[in-house]
Amino acid sequence: MDEKKTPDPWAIPETDEKKSEAGGDAFDATQWHEVQKGETLWKIAEQYYGDGNLYPKIFEANRDILKDPNRINIGQKLRIP
Amino acid sequence: MRRYICNVVIMILTATLLAACGSGDKGPAETALKAAEEAINTAKGEVSKYMPDQASSLDSALAATREKLNKGDYKAVLSEAPALTSKAQEVASAAAAKKAELTKSWEGLSSGMPRVVEAIKSRVDILSQSKKLPAGMNADTLAQAKAGLSEITQQWTAATEASKSGNLMDAVTKASSVKVKAAEVLTLLKMPVPEALKS
Numbered sequence: 001m002d003e004k005k006t007p008d009p010w011a012i013p014e015t016d017e018k019k020s021e022a023g024g025d026a027f028d029a030t031q032w033h034e035v036q037k038g039e040t041l042w043k044i045a046e047q048y049y050g051d052g053n054l055y056p057k058i059f060e061a062n063r064d065i066l067k068d069p070n071r072i073n074i075g076q077k078l079r080i081p
Numbered sequence: 082m083r084r085y086i087c088n089v090v091i092m093i094l095t096a097t098l099l100a101a102c103g104s105g106d107k108g109p110a111e112t113a114l115k116a117a118e119e120a121i122n123t124a125k126g127e128v129s130k131y132m133p134d135q136a137s138s139l140d141s142a143l144a145a146t147r148e149k150l151n152k153g154d155y156k157a158v159l160s161e162a163p164a165l166t167s168k169a170q171e172v173a174s175a176a177a178a179k180k181a182e183l184t185k186s187w188e189g190l191s192s193g194m195p196r197v198v199e200a201i202k203s204r205v206d207i208l209s210q211s212k213k214l215p216a217g218m219n220a221d222t223l224a225q226a227k228a229g230l231s232e233i234t235q236q237w238t239a240a241t242e243a244s245k246s247g248n249l250m251d252a253v254t255k256a257s258s259v260k261v262k263a264a265e266v267l268t269l270l271k272m273p274v275p276e277a278l279k280s
Contacts, residue, residue, distance in 0.1 A: 026277035027193025029200035029267060049207055050215035057207050081203045 031080040041069050048080050057081055106155035113162035114150055118143060120166040124173035131179040131250060135172045142168070183249040190256040191244065193277055197263050198233055204270050205230050215271070222269055229266035233259050 033044055041059055042052035049057070059069040061081040066072065121139050129136040142165055149157045208214065208223055240255035264278040 025193070025275075027189075027197055027275050029197045029272060029275050031200075031272050046215075048215055049211045050213040050218070051211040054207060054211060081200075081207065 033078045033080050035072050035074055035076045035078065037074050039072070041072060044078065044080070106159060107153075110150055110155035110158035110162070113166075114146060114158055117146065117162040117165040117169065120169035120173075124169045124176070127176040127180060128172050130248075131176040131183065132172060135175070139165070139169055139172060180249065183253050186253050187244055187249055187256065189277070190253065190260070191241070193275075194237060194256060194259060194263070197267075197275060197278065198230075198237060198259075200272065201226075201230055201233065201263060201266050201270065204272060208270070217271060218269075226266050226269045229262055229269065233262050233266065236262065 031048070033048070035044075041055040045055040045058055046052040055069060058078060058080060059066055061079045065076060065078075072078070121143055124139070125136060128139070142161075146158055146161045146165060149161070205223070205226055208218075208226075214220070214223060236255050236259045240252045240259060243249075243255060244252035260278050264274045267274045267278070
């Protein structure tokens with residue numbers, strides 16, 4: 001993936017049935033974000049890091065469920081590293 | 082006069098008998114004290130590690146009983162030494178239970194805390210690359226989080242070293258302070274605080 005490439009801010013998330021891997025681990029400090037309608041990785045990175053340019057961090061942490069940073073789906077639970 | 086002599090003889094005999102009875106207790110008193118001493122010495126290693134206050138109490142009680150033996154108060158020694166032996170065994174059992182409890186605590190902490198520290202480090206690293214911090218955070222907050230992470234890392238290393246050297250009590254104490262600090266830093270970073278860090 002080209003880290004300079006900005007995901008399409010107009011990409012409309014689609015519903016996804018994939019579940020998060022959050023378990024009952026008492027020491028689990030993973031932060032999860034459930035994708036809402038209209039969100040992009042850029043917007044999510046901006047929300048958590050203050051800087052949308054850092055979206056590849058979220059993409060890389062979720063490579064198991066994301067194939068394309070421009071395509072995220074409503075209801076997907078993303079790890080926020 | 083004859084009655085007087087008779088009384089004196091009775092008194093002397095009584096005193097001799099009492100003395101004989103007293104010195105007769107000496108051997109059993111010494112044996113009882115030795116048994117107490119052995120029980121305390123056996124228990125001492127673990128008790129000193131896990132219940133240091135109890136170890137001091139046992140030492141004081143043993144010294145007091147030995148003092149009574151030296152003063153010839155054998156009856157007191159015969160009464161106190163067995164109780165001391167029982168107490169030593171009781172405290173040894175409590176120390177073993179404490180050790181098991183600390184071992185369990187350390188196992189939980191040592192498997193869970195590194196993941197918490199890693200999550201904090203990852204977020205601090207990412208935020209350090211950010212050109213603008215998220216809402217509710219500023220440069221001071223990030224600086225506090227970085228300082229907290231540094232403290233956590235040092236304390237965690239110290240806890241691990243304490244555990245490796247067999248000092249579980251110190252390891253768990255240090256790890257518990259890491260838990261408290263980690264919860265503070267996670268809150269600063271607006272990250273979720275895991276359940277294990279809330280207690």
